[in-house]
Amino acid sequence: MQHVSTIESKYSNSNLPLVNNSNSTVTVADVFINLIDIIPDDEYKPFYVKRYKELGYNRFMELANKARAGRAPARLFFWMLKNNEIVK
Numbered sequence: 054m055q056h057v058s059t060i061e062s063k064y065s066n067s068n069l070p071l072v073n074n075s076n077s078t079v080t081v082a083d084v085f086i087n088l089i090d091i092i093p094d095d096e097y098k099p100f101y102v103k104r105y106k107e108l109g110y111n112r113f114m115e116l117a118n119k120a121r122a123g124r125a126p127a128r129l130f131f132w133m134l135k136n137n138e139i140v141k
Contacts, residue, residue, distance in 0.1 A: 081105055088117055091130040104134040116140060 081102060085092055092101050105113045116137060120130035133140050 079110060084110065084113070091117060091120055091127045093127060097131075101134070104137075108134075108137060112137065 084105065085101070092098075108116070113134075116133045117130055119140070120126045120133055123129040
């Protein structure tokens with residue numbers, strides 16, 4: 054079995070770390086700047102902010118990294134955020 058950090062680094066294009074506690078100094082703006090390839094700058098921005106706050110940093114970044122490994126990352130990420138309970 055592969056170590057979790059090995060798997061995460063395989064899919065991660067982000068320079069932001071995974072956060073292990075709730076006392077993070079990473080802001081929503083910092084996260085979104087690193088995800089400009091999969092979060093379009095359009096009228097759906099409030100949806101992404103809402104999902105970020107509901108899911109938390111770690112799950113949000115996990116879904117982002119999984120989406121980046123897909124064929125149409127931006128579309129896949131949007132779908133994953135809407136259906137995150139079925140994404141393993």
